Amino acid sequence: MFWTRKPHAVAHAEGVAPDHAREIAAAYDRGRRDERKARKRHPILMGLTFGAAALGAVVLVLAAKEGSFARSGDAVDQGLAVAADKAEPAVRNAAGDAGAALKDVGHSLTPAADKAQ
DSSP states (O other), rough: OGGGSSSHHHHHHTOOOOOHHHHHHHHHHHHHHHHHHOOOOOOHHHHHHHHHHHHHEEEEEEEEEEESHHHHHHHHHHHHHHHHHHHHHHHHHHHHHHHHHHHHHHHHHHOOHHHEE
């Protein structure tokens, strides 16, 4: 196939002059760079896509294991409920600690007017 070979090899094989072969190779490389830029993907969106695909795979495996999608959905819901119950106190404690730290920092700051006197 023409597009799988190096452009300079194609140019040489088809009897193109070496000067033109270099121009063809440069144009080929520019085209590849341009196409790569046009197909650039956003890393967060790709991460979300892979995450959704992984979640779908887990649901399919659970459906095969449980025998139905309804029972696998119940298993997923139970797992999420357990995770939420465990995560809620940890998040609440972290938020409380962050609030206390901000309050302490706020008390240690002095207004600029007090420093000028």
